[in-house]
Amino acid sequence: MNIVSNQMSKNFQAYKSSAGSGKTFTLTKFFLSIVLSNSDPTYFKKVLAITFTVKAAAEMKERIIFFLSQFSNSHFENAGVKTMANLLSEECNISKEQIGQRSKVILSHLLQNYGDLSVLTIDKFIHRIVRSFASDLGYQPDFEIEINGSQLADQVVEGIMADVGIDDHLSKLLIEYSLVQSLDDKAWDITSVLLSLTRELNSEEYFLSFDQKKKLQMADVPETSAWLHEQIRNTEQLLSEFGKRAIDLISDSGLESTDFHQGKKGIAGFFDKCAAGNLEYAVNPNSYVNKSINEGVWQSTGKHPMVLEIQSELERITREILSLTSDIRNAIFYSKLTSQLYSVALIGEIQSRLTSIKSEHNKQLLSDFYRSISEKLGDELSPFIYERLGNRYAHILIDEFQDTSILQWSSLQPLLINSLAEGNSTLVVGDAKQSIYRFRGSDPFQFVQLPSGSTPNFLLESEYEEHILSQNYRSSAAVVSFNNRFFQELSTRFLPAQFASIYSDLRQDVTQDVDGCVQYIGVETQPGEVASEKIFHEMESSISKLLKTNNPNLDLCVLFQKNKDAANFAGHMIGLGYDVTSDESLLLSSSPKVQLIIDTLRAMQRPTDVYHTQKVISRLYQNELIKGDYHQFANSSKVDRLNIKQALQKVGYDPKKLREHANAFEGIAHISSFYNFSISDPYLRKLLDFALLFHENGGYLDEPFLDRWDKESGTLSIDSSASSGSIKVMTIHKSKGLEFKNVMIYLPELKVGRNTKDYAHLDNLDIPNLDSAIVPFNTLKNSPYEHVLENEQDNSALDLCNQVYVAFTRASENLSVFSNYKKGHFQSEPLRFIEGWEEWTSTEQSLILCS
Incomplete structure (x- = not known):
């Protein structure tokens, strides 16, 4: 195994690791190198390893204990153990015999002090900090953590709806909102809107943008609404005047729309729409109109001479219309904003109730911790943080760095800087191609831009050393080669140019000498057929063939983009009598x-x-x-x-x-x-982690452990990769970090414009009583803030591409992908480049690559 050595010239080590490149092995080696190099057998207490999921933390703990156990018993025959021992022997300058002796002592101390093995999720670690600083942050010492923010959101919405008819102020606000939505012929399910807004208020983006800014009040809505409508009317009136002037000129000249290029579809129709006050069309004319404006093509094929006579005047009027572009875009935004004013005014009410519920029940959201640290502990020196924690960490390891949010990184950065200042080694590992949690606030560009960023630091920059893990230790040559080729083309064709660097280190080298195949199948749906049902049938047929050749060790995972599709397919397969991993078997x-x-x-x-x-x-x-x-x-x-x-x-x-x-x-x-x-x-x-969390969160102050177990045992489950069912069904998000011998994927479409996030956070609006607002992205089309929408669309394209990358890299041997096919082509245009590959068989509508 050609894993990069820890022979470091600098202390801030960053590893960019594509899927299957030995990330966990590298993290574990770094940890073991630290503890085996120290004479203190309890030095593991000085190492803090941060992960982003309980699953990842459990895997790293398991690897650490596994290698220490193997070394302790001098079991060096296993290839992975032998490789690890050789690397550690070289890096620590000790013999294998010494590794075994030290490992035995370390393992004994570790098992006796398992709670001091600080391989933690970032949420658990930040919770420890907050517990230590509870009084500084204004928390009661016995506060409870609300992990699932949706429960608090439900309480907020239930409270608001219960007060309708009782609270006159609130009732009027909700009634006005519902009336505006119904007049605009829009759905007005106020409950779903309230839930969405409550979730948005808990987001990191809201906190960073305008948590402390003045909120629009119900009493101010009429004034703000009147101002918006006035701006809209003024702009529509100006646009209409210019449009009518052009129409009158055409009419007075004895001309008709048919005398102009493309008639009503062209410049003549453009003037008609301007006269009618059509704001959207005025800033987004079609190609025929643009041909007249930009290329001077005004006459129709009839070449009426009067068109040329009045062309210069019409061009002057057109320039007058174009000079209104900024005002028109503002008016378009104002028009859409008017229907959102009451929901914007609800934000203050929701925030007030959310704060009240948390205070009344002495509960805090996990997201509150990062906000609190940023607000109140930002200037606290890290040595004092360590002192309060009661455990001074000398080395910091961060896994899945691409999943960090801005506040999470700002919370962790002082620890790394303190470690580097004392001459200790730190490590971050990640892969921006596997960043699929932006909807939770993660920012992959923090990893891409290391060691610089929004808050540059001399130590981070001077001690930074980057490595790329380019070998794949997971997948067959067929899977690795296919993914190298597929994502090279997909990233070029599907992603905006500014994201090119994320896939620049894509290509991996093959290390696994195992047979494998990749199939990409286009499934065409005939009239009257349901696409998903046809796909399910094709997938079931492939699974049936696999079972005949691989049973009983199939190790198959079927992946879907949507929960609904995963649930429907699982039910379909169970109904046919297949052995499918169920939620109950994981409890x-x-x-x-x-x-x-x-x-x-x-x-x-x-x-x-x-x-x-x-x-x-x-x-x-x-x-x-x-x-x-x-x-x-x-x-x-x-x-x-x-x-x-x-x-x-x-x-x-x-x-x-x-x-x-x-x-x-x-x-x-x-x-x-x-x-x-x-x-x-x-x-x-998992049981030990649950008990430890119960103890650390002070759950014992409210109820005995067994009472909490009785309440939550119906929802506590292990990761599905640890179960024994022959067919596992899950979403792509849940598959991250896992691997399976055989992987099947339903990839219905790749579509630009499907946004990951629902709301845009706008600031500096310069509107009476409204400096900032949270509005749906669909209100930004053709507005001055269209660049915000386009930025979200670009980032959402990256999210989708990364999802596909995560899915396609789960297979160790065989990968099968099923996509919708229509009229001789993939339904999704970004996938059609596959049809140009020499391995593509158009008659079979499929591609097969084997190694």
Whole structure:
């Protein structure tokens, strides 16, 4: 494995890692190199590794423990372990024997102090900071975290709707909004609008733009509305006057529209629309009109001489109309804004209620933490932050850096700078091509622009060293070669030029000597057929063939862009009798080991309760931890009324080793060790993470751990990649970071103009009572803010391209893609370049590449 070495000349290391290039291996190696190079076996406490998902944190923890365990037992036969050991031996300047000895001691300390292994999601880490600074930030020490912002949004909307008819001010606002929407012949589901606005108020963009700015008040809406309508009328009147002047000139000259180029479709029709006050057409004329304006083509084929006689005057009038362009664009925006004024005025009401609910219930959103740190701790020196945390981190590792938001990076930056200032190494890893969370606030250009950016720093720039991981250790030659070629063309054809740098390091080298194939299939729908149903049928047919050749180790994942399509396909396949991974099979509560641990906790709390002892006995048999006749033992223990420790002693366990602990996390870790369960089990890792979060968030102050478990066990699940179902079905977003032997993808279309975000945040509007506003992007077409819409469309195109990249790079061996086909071509124009490949078979409407 040709992984870049840690032989560093500088301390701020950045790795740009395409899919399958050994990112997690590199992170794990960096971590192990740090801890093995230090004589202190607890030095792992000085390393902070930040990830962006619980799944990624769990994977890194698993890798660290795996390698330390293998080294401890001198198991160097495995190729990956051998490669890691050789690299660490070179970098740390120690022998494999020393690596084994040190790993054994480190692993022992790590398992005894598992909670001090700081491989954390960024949200969990920021939560620790906020807990330490609770009083400084104005929080009550026992505040609760609301992870799902939609629950608070629901409470806000329910409260607003409940006050309709009671609160006159609010009732009038909602009624006026509904009337405006109905008069404009628009949908006016006020509930969905309120929910959307509440979510937008929780966004980082809102906080950075105008959280502290004055909001439009209900009392000011009439004045603002009147001003907007006046501007619209004045502009329409001017435009109409110029248009009528041109029409009168044409009429007085004895001419008709047919005497002009393209008649009503051309310049004559343009003047008609201007006379009617058609603002949109005035700034967006068609090509026929532009041919007259720009090329001087005014006459029709009849060549009426009077057209030339009045052409210069018509051109002067046209210049007068064009001089109004700025005013017309403003008027177009004002026209669309008038229907949004009442929703804009609702923002203040929503924000007030949201703040009130959080205060009343002592709850905070995760997003609030970043805002608080930015507002109130921005000038706090990082050494004091460390001191409050009670643990001084010397080394900072950040995974998936392309997923950081502006506030997240500003929160982490002081830690990196402090580490670099003390001469310690730091690491960031990422891939801008896999940035698919912009809807959550991530900004991939922070990674692309490293080490500079919006807040440049001398240490970051002077210590920066960049590496590109260009080899693919995941996929077959067919998959790697196809993706190199496909995304080289797609990124060039589909993405705006300013994003070229993101795909500039696209090409990967093949390392895996395995057979594999890529199929790209165009599925044509006949009249009366439903496209998705036809696609489902074709995919099911392909799966059936795969099962005949690969069963029982199919390892197949089917990916969709939309949740709805994924759910429908899963239901379709289950209905046909296929083994499909279901949500229920991923629940923690479905694991026999988790069931035994939870029931042991209950039995320890109620040691004289025979019922709970019986459940533990049942779980022990279920996990095959005891042999013999279950019914006989269960009955005898019931008759003898054995408590939990007596029952365990009778089946060979030492009850003295089963001890109670102060918190649930320590108790679960202890019981896992008591039953000799490995924490590499994904269900146990998830249970430990849940218990640790419960403890750190102060959940024990409100209720016992088992009560919280009873409430949430129905929703706690592991990542689907850890399950054993032969066919996994999920969305592309959920597949990020996973890999499968076989991947099938339904890619219905690639369409420019489908925006990732719904709302634009506008500032400096220079409108009475309205300096800033949140408005739907569709209000910006042909307005002075059309560049904001175009920027969103460009970024959304990148989001979509990145989604496709993530999906196409999940396969280790075989990749099959299905897209809609119509009239001999792919329905999506950006995909049609594939039809020009020599491997494309037009009669079969498919492409096959194999290695």
